[in-house]
Amino acid sequence: MENNNHIVLEKREDGIAVLTLNRPESLNSFSHNMISSWYHALQDFKSDDEMKVLVLTATGKAFSAGGDIKALSKGEGFIGEPEVDLWSDAVKRKSALWDNIQKIPLLLEEIDKPVIACINGDAIGAGLDMALMCDLRFCADTARLGEGYIHLGLVPGDGGSYFLPKIVGESKALELLWTGKRVSANDAKQIGMVDYVYPADEVFEKTVQFAKTLCSKPQNALRMIKRLVKNHDKISLRTHLDMVSSHMAVVTDTHEYVTLLEAMKSKSKK
Structure with missing residues (x-):
């Protein structure tokens, strides 16, 4: 403390x-x-x-x-x-x-x-x-x-x-x-x-x-969602979607995403 x-x-x-x-x-x-x-x-x-x-x-x-x-x-x-x-x-x-x-x-x-x-x-x-x-x-x-x-x-x-x-x-x-x-x-x-x-x-x-x-949530996605929401009224739709696609490319390359995706696949097979 x-x-x-x-x-x-x-x-x-x-x-x-x-x-x-x-x-x-x-x-x-x-x-x-x-x-x-x-x-x-x-x-x-x-x-x-x-x-x-x-x-x-x-x-x-x-x-x-x-x-x-x-x-x-x-x-x-x-x-x-x-x-x-x-x-x-x-x-x-x-x-x-x-x-x-x-x-x-x-x-x-x-x-x-x-x-x-x-x-x-x-x-x-x-x-x-x-x-x-x-x-x-x-x-x-x-x-x-x-x-x-x-x-x-x-x-x-x-x-x-x-x-x-x-x-x-x-x-x-x-x-x-x-x-x-x-x-x-x-x-x-x-x-x-x-x-x-x-x-x-x-x-x-x-x-x-x-x-x-x-x-308890995936932290990379959580923080990127905050950045997207906080900027939604400061930029155009085109710029926002460009920002979204960039963030999506990044989060799908993280260990968090891969782990959660594999867990979901395993669960769906049961």
Whole structure:
């Protein structure tokens, strides 16, 4: 288990990595130190061939309240660095986003392994956006979810305005972003914001059960399927089919495919 203070990355023997937001006294709101540790934990998961699925969850009563405005506006979260004002002008404000929290969605885009959010409690603003960046979302029935940027006169700084409309559609995304209203877990499921809702004391176990199912699948095909789906709306049909044929050529040349094909042939002969 790797512990980076407010981020804990546990590598389980079953191939599931659990990344836990561990700043419950601040409702798991993000500091610079937390974001940096989060980024390095994702890099670790990406490069570890033994880890097949990542589950993102949190400790305490909340999943995440989003960015810690006070901590993020100062350099106080950087280990070993003096406190500096990172938001003193527009250029610094832009760089503070690009060099820190925006690195998370860009790295997640490179990860072909499944990443599942286990939303154990309220997910607000950037906290919700971090769950939206995942491939699937399991949610506690007690959780409330909302985009709260409008209440401070802000825009989503981490890509929420990119991910939310892809999941719930443009009109609903605009409604949620414009009003900043919070929705219940069940209402979030109705609009497609989350995929599964379970009692709070069961949601982590249910998430892990699903992760185990994914771990049991052929991993090469699983990851190529994710890449195909994630790119489906970014390229033309011709380019997509060209990509599919390339992936098919590769997966049918793997030991996984040959083994499964031989097993199927043997079974059909019985």
